[in-house]
Amino acid sequence: MRTLRAYDEAMSNEALVTKLRDLLGKSAVLTDTDVTASYARDMMPLAPSGKPLAVVLPANTEQVQAVVKACAEAGVPIVPRGAGSGLSGAANAIDGCVTLSLTKLNEIVEIDPGNRLAVVQPGVVNLDFRTAVEKHGLFYPPDPSSYDWCTIGGNLSTNAGGLCCVKYGVTTDSVLGLEVVLADGSLLKTGRRTVKGVAGYDLARLFVGSEGTLGVITQATVQLKPLPQAPATLVAGFSTTEAAGEAVARVVREGLVPSLLEIMDASSIKASETYLKTDLGAGSDCQALLLGQSDAGGEVARRELAALEQICVDCGADLAYTTEDLEEGRMLLQARRVVLTALETYGLWLTDDVCVPRTRIAELIRGCEKISAEVGLRIAVVGHAGDGNMHPTIVYQPDDPDEFARAQRAFDEILEVGLSLGGTVTGEHGVGKIKREWLAREIGPVGLRVHRQIKQALDPENLFNPGSMFSMT
Template structure:
């Protein structure tokens, strides 16, 4: 360790190299439950591209594993330390380098917080649409690493659709530039898309060119209460089949609705088995919302509450924002992230309810219903060994159900440690082998975030 620290200090200021075990331990894991974290050798916090290059050259020379990190808000263990590793925290590389309203791009360092970029873009009448729930704290580098999504994905898409180009330091210290600054470009293999979602296993992002969009008008929302999750899912299918493009389409099951009621006293009826939240931000949003209200009533909604203005819309949407904090109050939580075809979302909700009954556990469901991305939240007592074991079993059963329904094991949280074995099942042997070969091209020594994804 002394040799490693000494070599790192040859190209880094003393304040950028941290050996204090209390500090390194605090940085050794993200927010995922049930994921082991090793003991890192050192934490480094670079501020320049050249410092990152020095760190990776040193790691390559000494054959030391490197675990890149952002704000560690991830939910899959992708930022967890491995024994003897260099924890490479990118949070000090946090500058917005350029914001160009003509070309509608932003050039940023990886430590820029998502919300800070959104606010900076708004000053120019622009928006950076990807909005993870942790947008006030998560970083753009972390969003790129996991291919993050958010509440607005149904209309605006996910992180990969906004990353135009990347500067990436490879394990041997070389700087790779991918992609473009132009609106179009198809030269060569799309290495940019390959790197988005690679979870730090191929290299370290040190700069990103991001597409911006004109800022949308404020949303207008409605809340529809349903007597069953099936009825709410029918409404979702009807809305999408009718050609509507809502800016938000979220679903909460009865367990989640009760938890939110208990936490915030929102006054939702106990008979509500599912709550559907719909919003529009485009021209004619009031007319679209009225038409969707009729579709919800036709699908069996017991109550439809439309907002009259932005303030009322924000109040309605607060229920969705409180969903995870409300479930957290019930015990230890483990958040899954399974996306299925929209047409099979009702089967997913029914299947998870059966799993909860069989395992004698509370499992709340919150869904980005517009794109079929479900978040089953398993609640359990972590001090109860038997209950913890059932929670792990339920987690596996949920992922198996998602694959059975033609879905994927992760829609936006990434694979990390938590779902590594399940990735092999989803990809199949040929897909897994090709991914391992790609990994070997970028990282022949296997030092980049080892043990994650594949």
């Protein structure tokens, strides 16, 4: 019997692949396991991944609909996928799935400067989109660190953030409307082209951040901002983490809204200084660095940075330096940007993602120091201080199973601390296949039930990304 079932399944799988090839053309359906393996994972080492039956690369919405219908008929699950820059395993294949890559839907359909909006397909690379709208004097804020290779579709599915969020919000704040292929292959057009509108439920924002579990986004209408001015930059060094944390809380309390406000802990500073072979000027007892920017331009930027500087000084900063020089600003930010690369000189990194109330940042960093001592691994904390979204990054040796186990333990303990501070287990990376239990814990049994009810209502056969985010049982 078992052999027979396996035979039936193989036949049915073969029939599905044949059908997909008929629908999309041969070159758009990949089954060579060497090739499909490169579509089976994102950038999160902790997440499990399986072997896809096939990777399909539809070229338009109709082809996505056809793929969904064919898979639904065959009972084969679909894992939608963008560039694979994710950090939660949400796009990781499961055994026997069809991985649906959206990279070929890569057209910027429309840029409408008069209404400051654009219509874009999911496969467009974030940077390409930013560059295109910039030519019209417009600005698409969401800027995850992978912006030079991640795609808009992945950004939408994870509700991606970035450095800009403190002033400009996350991906969902830019979304006006979506086109989504549903589990039966039908096409939902939801949202609108107007900046306001309350006709019906906010379905667009239900799909944003749903990590491919409810449908496949094939088009988005997004609103754009006026292009900001060139940024002026501040760097401030503190001899205690608490002083830096207090400075962030005061920035919030006093109503300053910088366009960027990043924090680096002692471990990050050290890694960065060693890597860049430079001294960030903060002195050897510097425990925390704040980097701030204003993109308001001219006198306003000067005033914003002066206010930021004053807060840092009042909170006991040993160093506080501001510059309007673009190149110098870029160099200062470089210290923040190279941290992950710098950490690679010590081993592999595993970056966590918690978001805490902005008054609790110092406590989170202290918590990470404690965990670091306990597990005996380097943990460097960098984060978007302006919105409390911290990325404690654990360094471990990949060939040492014990270190890997300790890294995993540290990863979880960081989430524990984040939750205990009134935070969330993911600020911007998502739940995916690594934080399902943590999601369940954060949202509680009623929250989990509502998630399952919505999933069941929209995807009754559990076709889309099954087992990601939460399980149905």
